[in-house]
Amino acid sequence: MDTTTSTTPPAPAWARPALFALLMATAVLYLWNLSANGWANSFYSAAAQAGSQSWTALFYGSSDAANAITVDKPPASLWIMGLSVRLFGLNSFALLAPQVLMGVASVGVVHASVRRHWGAAAGLIAGVVLALTPVAALMFRFNNPDALLVLLMTLAAWATMRSIESGAIRWFALAGLLLGLGFLTKTLQVLLVVPFFGIAFLVAADTTVRRRVVGAVVGTATMVLSAGWWVAVVELVPEGMRPYIGGSQTNSFLELTFGYNGLGRLSGEEAGSVGGGNGWGETGLLRMFGSTVGGQISWAIPSAFILLGVGLWLRGRAPRTDIRRAGYLVWGGWLTVTMATFSFMAGIFHEYYTVALAPAVAALVGMGTAEAWERRTDALGSITLSAATAAAATWGFILLSRTDDYGWLRVAVLAIGMAAALLLLVITRVHTRAVSVIIAAALFSGLAGPAAYSLTTVSQSHSGSIVTAGPSTGGDPGGGRPGAGPDGGGGRQGGGLLDASTPSTEVIAALSADAGSYTWVAAAVGSQNAAGLQLGTQLPVMSIGGFNGSDPSPTLEQFQQYVEDGRVHYFAAGDGRGAAAGGSGSGSRISAWVSEHFTKVTIDGSTFYDLTSPADTSSRTTTPDDGGQTDV
Incomplete structure (x- = not known):
């Protein structure tokens, strides 16, 4: 099938029950053992408690209800947690359940965006890949701002795709609104996805050049306004009438944004950094595949890039408004820019930041698999399916070999995956009854490893400022950072600056x-x-x-x-x-x-x-x- 229009493929009878099962299974996985995380990151839990007691503290994101100082991030995620605590009292579930709901919603949005132009099977694959990504299973059960940030970026990608499909400016304005709210969640990180969202709209939106330019201006203005109103209030209110802006050295949110949370993260020159210097691990192209980061996010990254490259090649001569090529630009640009930034940033870097890559990886796997499957009768299609499966199986084997916990599983992943990869080369020649078995084997080889890591993650407790998903690996589980604990699975790092102690x-x-x-x-x-x-x-x-x-x-x-x-x-x-x-x-x-x-x-x-x-x-x-x- 060569989709160059905005027509949504008809949904088979199994599509809706399968989506319902996916969302329910995701909710059960993320809710399982949730209370074991306690206060999770007490830094944000205390701010949520303060916001539940003081509307001023809620608005500014203050660390305490008397408004001495704010947290070192804007307050959007705290608004949700603070309101939850107001409704349900101060307890672990009230603090963490909102993030679970954000995770389930993110899975649903990725599914919907991919299904719309690549079909129900593609949407289901994308949703499953996201749900089982270990760092997603960690952060959608944790109270850092990353859960809300990921949901807002995912919604913005969905809205961007709708704007490209219809040419309607209102959809791109909605994307700008969501990105602005993302800025109020974790400042400049949200901007990493903006370039290719804008490029895709300007190149592929189904409307005139004039309306594309106007739409880009409207989307940008909406983003600035939806973030700027809060920034303007903070900067214009006299310092004596508001809390100090935490993380800044001059009581300025703009300084916080462009310094400690901005250029300082890239250069490593953050004032007051815990660790600093080389304390955040080696930078470079392979950072996302290293001993401390690889098991968090990288399981499907090799396959995603294979499928992205082939997808762009296959859509290379399609009309300007080809919605699938636009999809590769939106999700592929998200993955490429964000991954490059994480790989080379010299400042504060934690493994859990990589949850921001998960929706893009998941979407590309779903999209690219569907595209290659539709062309399986051609050599390029079958070779692509085989290469993506072999890459997932091989890399999964390597990641599982970094721990002693999954000895038998790593062998099964490699053996079954390589067998499936070979059979996918001749998929059109095998018996019809064997096709479903080969597909199941390919999916097993790609999903078994991250599923095992995710199950390990939800079975453990995670608290403190530095947490990781999965079991301990052979590398330095603390990433070389002062204060990082030896448990690797993300347990408590002790008291002090990185974790709170419990008073008697x-x-x-x-x-x-x-x-x-x-x-x-x-x-x-x-x-x-x-x-x-x-x-x-x-x-x-x-x-x-x-x-x-x-x-x-x-x-x-x-x-x-x-x-x-x-x-x-x-x-x-x-x-x-x-x-x-x-x-x-x-x-x-x-x-x-x-x-x-x-x-x-x-x-x-x-x-x-x-x-x-x-x-x-x-x-x-x-x-x-x-x-x-x-x-x-």
Whole structure:
């Protein structure tokens, strides 16, 4: 079939039940053992808790309900979590279920976009590939902004395809709106998909040149407006009337966007980076296939590029408005640009970022497989199917060989996959009854490995700032980063800047006592340190220095004024510095001043300073209820 029009292939009788089964299975997979993740990333959970208590905190994405400082991202994902916590209370399910729904929706959108022009089987394959991608099974069960970002980009790709098909400007405006909301989710990362969305519309939209140019302008303007309104509010509101912008050194969201979250990610020159330098692993073309990243996302990437290349070749001489060629531009451009950026960025890079590649990989596998299958009577079609299957089986075998957990599976994947690849070369000559067996074997060889990794992922707990999918591999599971744990499967990395600790009931009781007399029941250097206390007490805890403890908020002078005004009760002891590189050093100065001037107290083994009790000359260490006696 040579589809050059916008006609949607008729759906077979099995298509709707198959889609329903896919979505239900995805929901069950992602919901399974969900509560084991607890608070997941406490940094965002605490901000969601704050947003459930304060509309101002919800709007700005503040770390606490008293609005000392924001998280280091825009707040769109927190809006959803904060509202969920308002409705269902502060618990793991209320925080993580929205991401599960985003995952199921993303699978559905990829299916719908691919099915519309490549058929129901192609849509089903694309949906299954996305659902079983290990990093997707991780991040659609986690409360980082990535889940919402992926859903919004996927919806934008779908809207772009609709705009190209119909030539209607309103569809491209919708794509711009969704991309703008993506900016309010994770700033500049969303822009990686914009170039080829725009190129595809300008080249292939079924309308005149004038309307294509107007549509591109309207889409761009809609994107800017849908993101810019919030940015304008933040930048125009006086600093004293809003929280400090976390992650910035000048209390500016624009600086955060183009510095710490922008060019700094590419160059590695982020102020306050935890690790920094070479702490984020080797860069280069093979980064997505390395020991720590490969098992997250790369299972189907070789096949996706084979199918993309052949698909573009096959559609090379089609009319300008060929919707399938446009689809290869949209999804192929997404994969190529984003993968290249992740491969060469020298700044902060975590393995879970690669979830942004998953919809594009899945769509290309579905699209390209359908295209090659339709041309299976030609040598190019059968060779393409064979090559894609062999690539998936071979690479799956290599990835599974990096761990000791799947010895028998890796052999089965390679043997069955290579047999299927050989038979696909002569698919038109085999008996009709054998065709379905060969197809099943090819699908098994491509999906068994990521499915095994995904099942391992949902069976584990994941919490903290650095999480990975699947089992431990032979490489460095922490990616060479300071603070990364040895568990590889993404468990807790310990307390400090990368994960929150859980306060004891005694600590919660002490901090909660007479809480109404204070703006913040405690303060701690670093957002994760503050988050654990805040989630335990459900009361505002000031995060000094933001996530890395390196932001100049508050300054020593500001903190001294807060203490003089009686607005902060306790200060959680620590070195005030952690693993952050660069930054203001404000946290260190505050920590030194507190330790010199206030009484140290021990609460159930945890050390605090009581900011309502100046230290005496004997510098005694006391417990809150020991009548001032020395704690021995």
